[in-house]
Amino acid sequence: MTVAAAKACDYFWIPFKTDCEELLGRFQLTDSVRYETFAAIWRSMDFSSVFYGITTHQERRAFTRLVFATVYDYFLPPYNFQIRAGALYTLYGLYHAQLSLPKEKIWIALKDWVHIQKFVSDALSCQHLDVVYVYRKLESDKVFFYTTMPKQLTFDAKRRFLNKDVNEEFQDRSARVAELVNTDTLEEIGNVQGHYERIKLSLPASSSISVTLVNLTAKLLECALEFQQWQGKNAAAKNKDSGAKAKKSTQQTESSLRADLLSSIKSKSYGHLSKASKSRRHRQVEMDTSGSGTDHVQDCTTSRRSRPPSLSARTRQNLGKKGSGGSDERTQHWLLSSMEEDKTAMKRSQQRSRFKW
Structure with a gap:
């Protein structure tokens, strides 16, 4: 929803709510829940013309959502049965009178599903078949759109708290x-x-x-x-029941606070540990046995399992020894298995000249 569409919805919200309460108030004065009585009031007020006057498609769709959300509030408690029946009839008429194509659906929050089902069961038990028929008709036409929230969430505080007041004349x-x-x-x-x-x-x-x-x-x-x-x-x-739920939520809050405190303590403790660099992890610790208290450290070092020497260390140890005559006979890396008497093997063969085209 763009900013212009949101401003248009805020501008048309108060007049539409006034007209909606006028429609429901007239229906309340009849002391009836028959759809025929409501339809007569609907036609006398020409209530389907609320969608006229909006030209752009985006503003029309945004206004349709606002209309359904406003009437939906009267379909729920704490309003009495007659007002809720009138709100259901209003939703039925507004859905078929809207000008948006494809048609906008009526949002129903999952938290309100219990109240709606109880309302339909009460209407069926009291033999108010008009109410049951209209609800079943909307349900069979797949008009309802089941969501988590009854309206679109917004971060604007001014628009968030709209439609929070409850009409006391419509309450039980x-x-x-x-x-x-x-x-x-x-x-x-x-x-x-x-x-x-x-x-x-x-x-x-x-x-x-x-x-x-x-x-x-x-x-x-x-x-x-x-x-x-x-x-x-x-x-x-x-x-x-509410006190038990509040006590349970308080216990859950205390346990979550305790868990957060423990996790913060652990994170602080682990954060003070100094990590050795990769180059110093495999070095042996040099011990100073001259001072006192070094025996314990030396025992701990010798008890530690020593790692075997690497391949390069074993090669230098086996092939890099000094000769018996005292002369330093360096081993040729390119010829490791030659005999000492074979002097010609100590010389490299001349590389062939590359062929030139």
Whole structure:
């Protein structure tokens, strides 16, 4: 991605995110997860025209990647089921409305695979077949591109922290039950229940009429308390798992620090050793036996296994000896096996003159 394409993406990112949240907000007001309802909102907003206006092929492709990455964030937790279904429908519409050829694929990170599969299984168990069909359709068309990261990595800090804020209106509030079943609500339900019981007593067939529970207020309060206890247990279990993972990571960090410390100590110790040069490795150590404390060094030297003399040393030792008469008879290297009486053999034969044309 060039610098111009990156700047264009940064310029169009905020307006597109605003339009995307407007689309999902309208879909949330319908209290439905049907694709027919979403398609009506899509057509009324003419959302497929977001790709118009970009002329160059490179900027169009970069903008398509940015669009998929922005909508992909709403397809994951902590957003509620309806917003995630709307994000899936949005990805489906944007993929078929894009102008890039060949079509850009939707990046899915491997770390998010568990959340996506759980979302599809929940939709199937709740009989939301529209959601399941759209996901299976995208999967069969090989639209998804499974990657390590959901978007392309960059070293620019300004572009790295884009799209980090979470819209609280689209989230699942954990205290929704507590907000619904509060003191005022229970009091109002109790008043309506008492008024209903008084009207029922005034009827002649009051004993045979049983539309609501007699202790409806107590039942609602009991259910709310059970849900809060279950939610607290789940939160405690998650905190315990995260604490165990943090403790394990801390132990791994300590072991890695210990290993790094040992390796640094070893490297320093090996670095102080002086290495002998190649010319001095095969020399015998000359010992000075005049001083004290040399016996131990001499014993260590004699105990060391002596190397046999080299071929040149053995040749000089066997053929380079002085004669019995005291004269230095040097051995000719070109004639090693001649007899001393053969004087003619000590002379070299004259080399033949080369033939001249």
